[in-house]
Amino acid sequence: MRKDVTLQTRANAVDHDRTAAVVTVSDRGFRGEREDRSGDALEARLVEAGYQVVERVLVPDEAPAVSHALRTLSDERSVALVLTTGGTGVAPRDVTPEGTAAVLEKTVPGMAEAMRAASLAKTPHAMISRALAGIRRRTLIVNLPGSPKGAVENLEVILPALPHALAKIQGDPTECGAPID
Numbered sequence: 001m002r003k004d005v006t007l008q009t010r011a012n013a014v015d016h017d018r019t020a021a022v023v024t025v026s027d028r029g030f031r032g033e034r035e036d037r038s039g040d041a042l043e044a045r046l047v048e049a050g051y052q053v054v055e056r057v058l059v060p061d062e063a064p065a066v067s068h069a070l071r072t073l074s075d076e077r078s079v080a081l082v083l084t085t086g087g088t089g090v091a092p093r094d095v096t097p098e099g100t101a102a103v104l105e106k107t108v109p110g111m112a113e114a115m116r117a118a119s120l121a122k123t124p125h126a127m128i129s130r131a132l133a134g135i136r137r138r139t140l141i142v143n144l145p146g147s148p149k150g151a152v153e154n155l156e157v158i159l160p161a162l163p164h165a166l167a168k169i170q171g172d173p174t175e176c177g178a179p180i181d
């Protein structure tokens with residue numbers, strides 16, 4: 001993985017609706033002072049769930065770096081799902097939501113609300129995650145917390161809704177409420 005915002009393509013032949021990328025936002029990780037266990041855990045869980053992880057990116061806690069990575073993954077790589085991990089809290093350098101908000105065209109507040117609600121049953125610290133979820137072009141972008149455990153716990157909450165959400169974002173015209181014969 002490159003430790004900058006220049007993205008490296010891992011695969012070209014892809015199933016569009018199931019492509020995913022993981023953006024780790026961490027100063028220590030970027031400086032090489034900590035192994036990216038959160039990115040690794042998210043990639044493993046995504047693969048297990050049937051997603052093709054085509055990009056891994058590591059950026060420092062800087063809003064412009066977060067925005068640049070998200071724009072590139074959406075506009076140039078057309079990745080269907082981008083998960084960020086880290087920098088969602090209230091520490092001075094936690095700016096992932098700001099870097100994300102700058103590139104979102106639509107918000108999907110229900111996803112962030114669902115993650116926080118489920119996480120509150122595990123830890124009161126869940127209420128200080130400022131994570132956002134939203135859409136840029138045909139890409140769903142979701143912020144997850146930084147710890148490996150917190151990141152995967154939050155991903156578990158949204159996994160059941162992802163296939164339908166991604167299909168709709170990609171333009172699936174079928175009616176959600178159509179009767180099944």
Ligand SMILES: Nc1nc2c(c(=O)[nH]1)N[C@H]1C(S)=C(S)[C@@H](COP(=O)(O)OP(=O)(O)OC[C@H]3O[C@@H](n4cnc5c(N)ncnc54)[C@H](O)[C@@H]3O)O[C@H]1N2
Pocket residue numbers: 024025026029034035036037038039085086087088089090091094118119122123125126127128129130144145146147148149150151153154
């Ligand atoms: N379902 C859960 N939700 C939340 C949890 C949780 O455990 N389960 N944790 C809550 C906490 S605590 C906070 S604070 C907020 C916001 O978290 P952040 O997004 O700001 O997380 P960071 O400060 O960036 O990281 C926290 C902590 O995690 C370790 N870390 C971070 N990045 C990595 C990495 N790439 N690899 C390994 N470990 C990493 C490190 O110890 C950091 O200090 O979220 C709540 N939600």
Ligand SMILES: O=P(O)(O)OP(=O)(O)O
Pocket residue numbers: 025026027028029061086146
């Ligand atoms: O080095 P980071 O950015 O992962 O920060 P922290 O460990 O303080 O959350």
